[in-house]
Amino acid sequence: MDDKARPLPTPTSVSRRYWDSVNAEALTIPRCRDCGAVHFYPHALCVSCMSPNLDYIPVSGNGTVYTYTVIRSPQPAFRGMEPYVVANVELDEGVRMMANVITDDPDSVGIGTRVRLVYQPVTPDQKMPQFEKA
Ligand SMILES: [Zn+2]
Numbered sequence: 615m616d617d618k619a620r621p622l623p624t625p626t627s628v629s630r631r632y633w634d635s636v637n638a639e640a641l642t643i644p645r646c647r648d649c650g651a652v653h654f655y656p657h658a659l660c661v662s663c664m665s666p667n668l669d670y671i672p673v674s675g676n677g678t679v680y681t682y683t684v685i686r687s688p689q690p691a692f693r694g695m696e697p698y699v700v701a702n703v704e705l706d707e708g709v710r711m712m713a714n715v716i717t718d719d720p721d722s723v724g725i726g727t728r729v730r731l732v733y734q735p736v737t738p739d740q741k742m743p744q745f746e747k748a
Contacts, residue, residue: 637739642671674707
């Protein structure tokens with residue numbers, strides 16, 4: 615892989631449903647039909663009870679920054695985007711996901727900042743789930 619090319623997802627049989635929901639701008643996450651556990655990222659089996667019976671539920675898109683960092687010296691594929699925020703966001707549904715918080719003012723983001731999901735096109739065929747301050 616060209617180290618200057620932005621890495622893109624390569625959906626698998628397990629993750630394709632998730633990436634399709636991202637590209638449809640209607641993010642869904644797995645929920646176990648047997649124990650009710652909600653989890654992220656997509657797995658073939660429930661991470662709580664190992665059941666293969668998973669549904670995908672829509673998310674509200676609302677969350678809170680659990681922790682974060684500001685990237686000021688990025689890897690080659692992300693040069694030109696700096697400074698930017700990479701955050702571990704806890705969705706209101708209770709799972710955490712890593713994403714960027716898109717902002718012109720990275721120093722305005724902190725632990726506890728409320729955010730909302732947005733879909734950022736990275737190619738004509740691929741979007742990425744990102745966040746903006748709510
Ligand atoms: Zn389960």
